[in-house]
Amino acid sequence: MWQYQAPLRDMRFVLEHWLQAPASWAESPAFAEVDLPLALQVLEEAARFSSGVLAPLNASGDRQGCRWQAGEVRTPDGFAAAYRTYVEGGWPALACAPEHGGQGLPQVLDAALQEMLYASNHAFSMYTGIAHGAYLCLQAHAPQALRERYLPAIVSGEILPTMCLTEPQAGSDVGLLRCRAELQDDGSYHLTGSKLFISGGEHDLTDDILHLVLARLPDAPAGTRGISLFLVPKRLDDGSRNAVRCDGIEHKMGIRGSATCSLSFDGAQGWLIGEANHGLAALFVMMNSARLHVGLQGLGHAEAAWQNAADYARERRQMRAPARPEGVAAAPADPIHYHPAMRLALLRLRAVSQGLRAIGYWGAHLLDQAEYAALESERQRAARLAGLLTPVIKAFFTDQGFHLASEALQVFGGYGYTAEYAIEQTLRDSRIAMIYEGSNEIQANDLLLRKVLGDGGAALDELLAVFEQEVAAGGEYADSLKKLCANVQGLVKGIFANAESDSEYPYRIAGDFLHLLGWVLLAFAWARSSRLAAPLLVEDPWYQEKLDSAGFFFTYLLPETELRIARIEAARAPLAFLA
Structure with missing residues (x-):
């Protein structure tokens, strides 16, 4: 009763028109051979894999879950075969460098792939999703010998990596970790030490697993300044097992087909990555990629929820609607998508998910530009914008993924609460994305305190300048976007002033500020989409949907920004302490 079809038409609109990515690729020697037909062919193949191979395993993998016995983990039936198909399709190599066996394609195409994978089977994609971030981390910080040994194995899919940060006493505060390393x-x-909540810490998809582990050296300073990063393989070069053991797996609310492991390191052999006591700097290369991917999980859940709720609402008949489209005859009971409450929910699902897609792909496109733009100034600007967008994409997208899945479940009524209709699985699976890879509260603090207040608002000014360029381009909603930018600029001035006299104030408003910026980004997405779609409507009636969604957004959803601004203003009052 659950299906997923990749939204290829909308993906094309974002790549071809919203981002104008083919023109950007043509200016970069790294992507000179990448054009729109090639990109669309890649997405079509990814869609076939996602819909044909992964989606059918989603519900069965959830019901069966993973099995742990004596340190070994078995993934749900069909996962290992699906992984072999994933590898044979060359998907691990998509955005990796050719010198390591990769295809060298843009990260924005990998973002589209990730959206499809997470929308079709979030649990399976937990095994593969961290690989590109680990690849980037090792490429940037590993010694030459380790790069030569492991990068081709990651690219080929021979090895799957993990990220080992969390310990029982050290979650968000990694400075409390105790795992130690001795030269x-x-x-x-x-x-030596223990880690928990390690996604894919043990499984049967690959023979070897590559753990990237945070640990302390004996003479390390306290706190986060004394953390180093190590590469610890499951198997050593002679084929023997390293001293890493899976002590068990978690029984979870969602993503049950993903093995979330507790690991023990008992004198396990590893190698230093990057500089001693600077492990977080090395790991953040991986974390930033991971946070973009987690944001795409939210997008994937929102899209899957929208598709299935829309299909159900067309078929389910209940009561007579107050009004019907012109030409539709009266009936004893109408499809529920005629009823105003359901239309509001479905239009919200469509408008938000498609807006998220534009912003999420833009974030990935900025990462491409940060690495390959012709001018150094362009690369630096793209890197700053990508850094500013990363916490928003991670937190706002995952929050919307969960809440839109909940709203979609409401469309199903009582049936949505049963396992027969897998929207309940989408809701359960989506919830974790708001927690891991840095909780959404931490993302909000990162955005406001580090990315806005920390640099005097310079990166935010660059983002607002992009919005102002869209305003200058005209379009039906240019004035609305202009007014919104002015409101944000005025608000930020007040935040700077209030933060000087109340050090806790930025922390109180960080969540609302992140959500405000998320809604402003959606306003930008729909203002731009409307302007670009209007002249294309003459050639293709499909673009009417874009115009309709833009109109819905600016009429019904834009007031979300007013709510967030009001809450930020109200939060000048200090919080009471709990007894």
């Missing part, structure tokens, strides 16, 4: 005579290290 050996051969230059390697022995790691």
Whole structure:
């Protein structure tokens, strides 16, 4: 009773028109051979894999879950075969460098792939989703010998990586971690300690697993300044098992087909990545990629929820609607998508999910520009914008993914609460994305305190300048976007002033500020979409949907910004302490 079809038509609109990505690729030697037909072919193949291979395993993987016995983990039936198909299709290599066996394609195409994977089977994609971030981390910080040994294996899919941060006493505060590393005579290290909540820490998809582990050296300073990063393989070069053991797996609310493991390191052999006591700097290369991917999980859930709710609402008949489209005859009971409450829910699902797609793909496109733009100034600007957008994409997207899944479940009524209609699984699966890879509260603090207040608002000014360029281009909603930008600029001035006299004030408003910026980004997305779609309507009636969604957004959803601004203003009053 659950299906997923990749929204290829909308993906094309975002790539071809909203981002104008083919023109950007043509200016970059790295992507000179990438054009729109090639990009569409890649997306079509990814859609076939997602819909044909992964989606059918989504519900069965949830029901069966993973099995742990004596340190070994078995994934749900069909997952191992699906992974072989994933590898044979070359998907691990999509955005990796050719010198390591990769295809060298833009990260924005990988973002589209990730959206499809997460929408069709979030649990399966937990095994593969961290691979590109690990690849980037090792590429940037690993010694040459380790790069030569492991990068081709990650790109080929021979090895799947993990990220081992969390310990029982050290969650969001990684400075409390106790896992320790001791230097050996051969230059390697022995790691001892425990990690938990490790996605894919043990499984049967690959013979080897590559753990990237945060640990302390004996003379390390306290706190986050004394953390180092180590590469710890499951198997050593002679084929023997390293001293890493899976002590168990979590029984979870959602993503049950993903093995969330507790790991013990008992003198496990590993190698330093990057500089000693600077592990977080090395790991953040991986974390930023991971946070973009987690944001795409929210987009994937929103899209899947929209598709299935819309299909159900066309078929389910209940009561007579107050009004019907012109030409539709009266009936004893109408499809519920005629009823105003359901139309509001469905239009919200469509408008938000498609707006998220434009912004999410823009974030990935900025990462491409940050690496490959012709001018250094362009690369730096793209990097600053990508850094500013990353916490918004991670937190706002995942929040919307969960709440839109909940709204979609409401469309199903009582049936939505049963396992027969898998929208309840979408709701359960989507909830974790608001927590891991840095909780959404931490993302909000990162955005406001580090990315806005921390640089005097420079990066935010650059983002607002992009919005102002859209305003200058005209379009039906240019004035609305202009007014919104002015409101944000005035609000930020007040935040700077209030923060000087009340050090807690930025923390109280960080969540609302992040959500405000998320809604402003959606306003930008729909103002731009409307302007670009209007002249294309002459050639293709499909673009009428874009105009309709833009109108719905600016009429019904734009007031979300007023709510957030009011809450930020109201939060000048200090919070009471709990007894």
